[in-house]
Amino acid sequence: MGNTPRKYALVGLVLAMAAGAAGTAVAEEKKDWGAYKVGDKRSGYTYAAPETRAMQDDNFQNPAMLWAEAGEELWNKVDGEAGKSCASCHKTPDSMKGVAVSYPKYVAAKKGLENLEQRINRCRTENMKAKEWKYESKELLGMTVFVRHQSLGMPVNVKVDGEYAPFFEKGKAFYNQRRGQLDMACKHCHEDFAGTQIRANLLSQGQGNGFPLYRLKWSGVGSLHRRFRGCNKQVRSTPYGYGSDEYLALELYVMWRGQGLPIETPAVRN
Amino acid sequence: MSNIKPRVRIPKSAKKGEVVEIKTLIEHKMETGQRKDKQGNKIPRKIVNRFECKFNGKLVLASDWHPAVSANPYLAFHFRAEDSGEFEFRWVEDGGAEFTKKAKLTVS
Structure with a gap:
């Protein structure tokens, strides 16, 4: 009987802690996130730590700008048998303004989707007669970051109707499909439990508007497909390949989930 | 490691006695x-093991770095501007390779 008061004290403490945690969560909910929150869609920015947000906000501090600079150099670099650079056709990088918001796009010749990485590579092989850049290479990431960065702040606006509809449905099915030894779907973390802790990490809505982004864990820039692969591995399922049809469909669905959120490329996350 | 580029941002000019922020990234x-x-x-x-900043040849700040320092290290510090002059930033890599950058500051 002697330990009863102690028990009450313990319960009290736990409640106080719960209230404290709820208090900060509410404060974060109520904070005005400006463009980073559209309706109930919240960019990963709003889940990032203040220090990480500061890194993203300052172009100098943002290490991903090194990749953007690499992309800028490549923009003017002549490559391939046709003797062209990006600038030969597209002139200034401003011409890329607004391009990023609508990817992945449907390509009739391929009868499928194509993301910006693949579009850049198609331009290289078809128009420049140059070799493709490898997925996740510094060149391709750099150019993708650089092109997407031109659309900074413009709202994501992907198409999901017409010829996009079957791919959208496929992506949606992927998103809700349980997979791996842990038997988890994307939605279990990013829809049902966004905003709660998974061990030490705060789960975000899994938005794609900031990609390719600098991830502190990676000490580098990575594409959305790299993130998909990481997520798939974490639930112990076999990841699909970079640029695979499965991930392209998923990319479309994920971008649609973040429809209206601003392009943040290159964002910085934990 | 041919494409290592250090970056520095300082204000171009400052008033005498003003404290300015200097940002560096490599x-x-x-x-x-x-x-x-x-x-x-x-x-x-293979890490950058030392960073030095000199102003008009005089050491302003030096720092020894160890393996726990992150990739693409960013360092910011403050400096009281008294005279015009030139900063010289120096990063030293394991094996002795050096990367340098200079930047001018005008004090009015």
């Missing part, structure tokens, strides 16, 4: 020496 992998490659061989350590 693109570097900062290989810790604790990782292994696919064959199981140790990847040798």
Whole structure:
């Protein structure tokens, strides 16, 4: 009987802690996130730590700008048998303004989707007669970051109707499909439990508007497909390949989930 | 490691006695020496182990770095501007390679 008061004290403490945690969560909910929150869609920015947000906000501090600079150099670099650079056709990088918001796009010749990485590579092989850049290479990431960065702040606006509809449905099915030894779907973390802790990490809505982004864990820039692969591995399922049809469909669905959120490329996350 | 580019941002001009912020960043992998490659061989350590900042030849700040420093290290510090002059920033890598950058500050 002697330990009863102690028990009450313990319960009290736990409640106080719960209230404290709820208090900060509410404060974060109520904070005005400006463009980073559209309706109930919240960019990963709003889940990032203040220090990480500061890194993203300052172009100098943002290490991903090194990749953007690499992309800028490549923009003017002549490559391939046709003797062209990006600038030969597209002139200034401003011409890329607004391009990023609508990817992945449907390509009739391929009868499928194509993301910006693949579009850049198609331009290289078809128009420049140059070799493709490898997925996740510094060149391709750099150019993708650089092109997407031109659309900074413009709202994501992907198409999901017409010829996009079957791919959208496929992506949606992927998103809700349980997979791996842990038997988890994307939605279990990013829809049902966004905003709660998974061990030490705060789960975000899994938005794609900031990609390719600098991830502190990676000490580098990575594409959305790299993130998909990481997520798939974490639930112990076999990841699909970079640029695979499965991930392209998923990319479309994920971008649609973040429809209206601003392009943040290159964002910085934990 | 040919494409290592240091970056520095300082205000171009300052008033006498003003405290200015100096931001520096260098693109570097900062290989810790604790990782292994696919064959199981140790990847040798290669980090930037020292940073120095001089103003008109006089040392302003020096710092020894160790393997726990992140990749692409960013360093910001404050400086009281008294005279016009030139900053010289120097990063030293394991093995002795050096990367330098200069920047001018005008004090009015």
